[in-house]
Amino acid sequence: MSALPALSTVPIDRCADLDLARIRAEFPILRQRVHGKPLVYLDNAASVQRPKAVIDAISDCYSSYYGNIHRGVHLLSERSTTAYEGAREKVRAFLNAASVQEIIFTRNTTESINLVASSFGGSVVKAGDEIVITGMEHHSNIVPWQMLCERTGAALKVVPFTDAGELILEEYERLLDSGRVKLVGVVHLSNALGTLNPVKAMIEMAHARGVPVLVDGAQSVPHLAVDVRELDCEFYAFSSHKIYGPAGVGVLYGKKALLEAMPPYQGGGDMISLVTFEKTTYADLPNKFEAGTPSIADVIGLGAALDWLNAIGLDAVAAHEHALLEYTTARLSEIPGLRLIGTARDKAALASFTMQGIHPHDIGTILDREGVAIRAGHHCAQPVMQRYGVPATARASFAVYNTHDEADVLVKALWKVKELFA
Numbered sequence: 569m570s571a572l573p574a575l576s577t578v579p580i581d582r583c584a585d586l587d588l589a590r591i592r593a594e595f596p597i598l599r600q601r602v603h604g605k606p607l608v609y610l611d612n613a614a615s616v617q618r619p620k621a622v623i624d625a626i627s628d629c630y631s632s633y634y635g636n637i638h639r640g641v642h643l644l645s646e647r648s649t650t651a652y653e654g655a656r657e658k659v660r661a662f663l664n665a666a667s668v669q670e671i672i673f674t675r676n677t678t679e680s681i682n683l684v685a686s687s688f689g690g691s692v693v694k695a696g697d698e699i700v701i702t703g704m705e706h707h708s709n710i711v712p713w714q715m716l717c718e719r720t721g722a723a724l725k726v727v728p729f730t731d732a733g734e735l736i737l738e739e740y741e742r743l744l745d746s747g748r749v750k751l752v753g754v755v756h757l758s759n760a761l762g763t764l765n766p767v768k769a770m771i772e773m774a775h776a777r778g779v780p781v782l783v784d785g786a787q788s789v790p791h792l793a794v795d796v797r798e799l800d801c802e803f804y805a806f807s808s809h810k811i812y813g814p815a816g817v818g819v820l821y822g823k824k825a826l827l828e829a830m831p832p833y834q835g836g837g838d839m840i841s842l843v844t845f846e847k848t849t850y851a852d853l854p855n856k857f858e859a860g861t862p863s864i865a866d867v868i869g870l871g872a873a874l875d876w877l878n879a880i881g882l883d884a885v886a887a888h889e890h891a892l893l894e895y896t897t898a899r900l901s902e903i904p905g906l907r908l909i910g911t912a913r914d915k916a917a918l919a920s921f922t923m924q925g926i927h928p929h930d931i932g933t934i935l936d937r938e939g940v941a942i943r944a945g946h947h948c949a950q951p952v953m954q955r956y957g958v959p960a961t962a963r964a965s966f967a968v969y970n971t972h973d974e975a976d977v978l979v980k981a982l983w984k985v986k987e988l989f990a
C-alpha cells in the first residue's frame with residue numbers, strides 16, 4: 569500500500585471573514601458522529617442542514633402561536649398570518665422583487681416549475697411552438713416541459729454544452745432565432761456540474777427576441793446574491809431546504825403582469841374571491857396561486873433562514889465557498905484516476921467526479937464509513953451523465969459551515985478508496 573498523503577493543518581477559520589467555529593456551533597447536527605467518526609456533511613446540494621435559529625422559529629410557531637392563516641378572527645390565526653406574510657416580505661427583499669404579490673409559496677422548486685409549465689405554458693404554448701432548455705437541467709426543469717410538449721404538440725429544444733460544462737451560447741442564439749420559442753428554462757447553477765451559467769446574458773438574448781425566461785435557482789440562492797430585477801427574468805424558482813430552511817416550502821417569483829394573466833394552477837380554499845355553483849372568481853395575487861392550507865410554520869422557518877443568511881452576508885459566503893472549492897479541486901486533482909466532471913471557468917460550491925474502475929456508489933459507501941456524507945448517483949440529471957458517458961458521479965457539495973479541515977478528511981478518505989481498489 570502506498571503511503572497516504574499528509575494532511576494539511578488548515579485552521580478552521582483560515583479562509584474568509586467568517587467566524588466558522590461560531591457558525592458551526594449553530595448547527596446541532598454537525599456535532600453528530602456517524603460510524604463513530606465526526607460527521608463531515610458534504611451533501612449540501614441535496615439538502616443543507618438547518619441552524620438553530622430556523623429550528624427554534626418553527627418550534628416557537630407550533631408552541632406559542634400556531635393557527636391557520638387568512639381565515640380566523642382569533643389571535644393565533646392573526647399572529648400566524650402576520651408571521652407568514654412577514655416571511656413573504658423577507659423573500660421579496662431577498663430576491664429584490666418589486667412586490668410581495670410576485671412571491672408565490674409552493675412546496676419546492678419542482679412545484680414552482682410545474683406551476684409555470686402548467687399555467688403559463690398551458691395557456692400560451694401551442695402546437696409548433698418551442699421551449700428551449702439547456703443540456704444541464706435537473707429533471708425538474710426537463711420533465712414538466714416534456715409533459716407540456718406532449719399535451720400541446722410543441723417541441724423541446726436543448727442548448728448543448730462543452731466538455732468543460734459551459735453552455736454553447738452560439739447554439740443558444742441559433743435556437744432562439746427560430747422565431748417559434750415561447751419560453752426559455754435555464755438552471756442558474758448546475759447541480760451535477762457546478763457550472764454557474766451566464767443567465768443575465770441569456771435573458772438579454774431571449775428578451776431581444778421577445779422570449780420570457782424561467783431561471784431554476786434551486787442551487788444558486790444559497791451561494792450567491794440574486795436580484796431578480798437586475799436579472800430581469802420572468803420567473804425564478806427555488807427551494808427552502810437548500811437555503812438553510814425547512815423542507816416542504818418552495819418559492820416561485822414571477823413578474824406581476826404575467827402572474828396576473830395566468831390562470832390558477834390548483835383550485836380550492838384561500839385562492840378564491842367568490843364561489844357559486846355557476847362561477848368562481850379568483851383571489852388577487854399571490855393567493856390565486858396558493859390553494860389550500862400551506863406549510864405555515866415552514867414558511868416562517870424559511871423567513872428565519874433568510875434572516876440568518878443575511879446576517880452572515882452572501883458575499884462572505886461566496887468568498888468562503890469559492891476558497892473551499894479551489895482548495896478541494898486542487899487536492900482532488902492530485903488523486904490519479906480521479907476525473908472531475910464539470911470544470912467550467914465560472915463554477916461554484918460543488919465537485920462532481922468519477923474514479924477509474926470504482927463505481928460512484930462504492931465511493932459513497934466507503935466515504936460514509938469514514939463519516940463523510942456525499943451524494944453518488946445521477947443527481948436527477950441523467951442527460952448530463954449521458955453527455956459524459958458515465959452512469960453516475962460522486963459529488964461533494966459545500967455549504968457555508970464547511971471547512972478546509974473537512975475537505976482534507978474528504979481527500980484522505982478518497983485516497984483510502986483508491987487503495988482499497990488498487
Ligand code: C6P
Binds near residue numbers: 679
Ligand atoms: N437537486 C440534488 O441532490 P426540489 O427537489 O424540488 O427541492 O429541487 C429540485 C431541483 C431543481 N433544480 C436543481 C438545479 C436541483 O439541484 C434540484 C434538486 C437535488 O442535486 C436533489 S435531486
